[in-house]
Amino acid sequence: MFGRSTRRSRIFYQVLATIMVAPFALPLFWIVAISFEGAGAAANYAAVFTQTPFVRFLFNSLVISAGTIALVFACTMLAGYALGKLRFAGRELIFTAILAGLMLPAVGLIVPLFIMVKQFGLFNNYLAVILPLTAVLLPMTILLTRNFVIGIPDELLDAARIDGATTFGTLIRIVVPLSRPIIAVVIVWAFLNSWNEFLLPLLFLQETSLQAVTQIPTYFTSTYGSDVPKIFAALVLMCLPIVVAYLAFQSFFERGLTAGALK
């Protein structure tokens, strides 16, 4: 698009790109740099592990993420398969009904959620976070999966049926293996949203031993006041899993985050 790449134009682009990326690089650099200040890197990071329930928070977030991913995955595959390949009355109506929830923010549901959680005695229970998260994530994951499953050739499913496979057998042996690309997107989407969720744990997991990693900054600020380097050490640690996951599965993350926008 930009004609021949002469030496001058290459330098020009390199400099321009560096300047444009700086507003993103600098804050990321600062986060790590500040965590090394004060008592020093080793002391700061050690303090996070030894003086705070950080490991416990990490474990809680892992449970919430694993639970959400499992539930979203199961509901999505079953529903996506049914909506994409099975014939039944009211299919379009049910699909539209699920899609209506596509953009609804969980914060708009805090009053009823609060009352429901109280009613079912789910305060300080992981389910109080996992279930609403699943409900909010499903419209998007079902939309993506249904659109993907529709593209699987009917001949493959018919062949399986003629071979005597049950509907469920077809789902497990044909649809799931062929849907791997979209399954990766669904899992990434569910992981990202559950790991980064702030509001629901804030509302429903008030016991310190049950809080999620996103509560760490608040917990630290109230407990350790302004020991900024230690807070930043905790920030680095809470971001590490998701950054490592992103770097390892870049294309899935990029597709996972943009798939909803492109469909």
Add this chain to the structure above:
Amino acid sequence: MSQTVMIHSHQRPKSARPVSTRRRRQRELTAYLYLLPALLAVIGITYFGVLYNAWISTFDWNGIDPDPESVGLGNYLKIAGDPIFWSALAHIAIFGAITVAVQMAFGFSLALVLGGPIRGRAVYKAIVFIPVVLAPAAVSTAFRQFLRPDGQVNDVLAALGLGGLQHAWIADPDVALFALAAVNIFQWTGFSFILYQAALSQIDVNHLEAAQLDGAGTWRTILHIVIPQLRPTHLTLILMGVIGSLKTFDIVFLITGGGPGRSTEFLTTYIYKQSIMQFHVGYGAALSIVLLGLALLLTVVQTRLYKLEKEA
């Protein structure tokens, strides 16, 4: 379950018609069964939540009183006359306009420039996209520090000779909303960038070469050929940005808490304060219904637009 269904239908292959209708009915039953978990979650939580919200919104309720007073549409009338509600909408509009415009322009420029002859493109790309995957809670905490009067942002401004632009970003009600917009831009430009990058790779190269052969410069090619061809991406980003600003909660709650004063109050933070902190549960529910209504309206607009785009 479906196993038994199939065996059952094999066992009785009597006359053709009844079997096929029975089989069809059984297959329909299987389909409904498969939809049950998803429907339980979506209807049991989202739909029920919305309806429950609507019902609660007709009461003057503190969340505890077993016999709350019904006020009909009173809460909605109160909203219509609530200056905090209207200023929250104005904040969302300003925040949305700034973040959408800047993120689009910035993301597009990055996609263009990083499409040029660059060494270490993958690293640049990762740096721009990493903020998108970070927890807003972490980003907010970091920026609370960066935006302090003696923080990193003011240091950079001073180093660039722009000391006159230094502010107490979070404490000054005149600039706090813009500071929040900047944080949002840091976090979400990578999203616009990736979408534009994907869209740019789809553009017909012949078109561009033809334009350049015709003597159109780089700028004119971008302006008259590239930008119009990216129309669907622009639309997507505008809609997602508007919906996103309506939903924004974490960064506002954690950086300014809606303050100083009410200068950065959003609908979401107002709902949180009313229903959780001040026990105005009925009023909070009514505000939630307004928020959900706006979100639903935008979803409908979005799906309509996509349909129009596909047909065009």
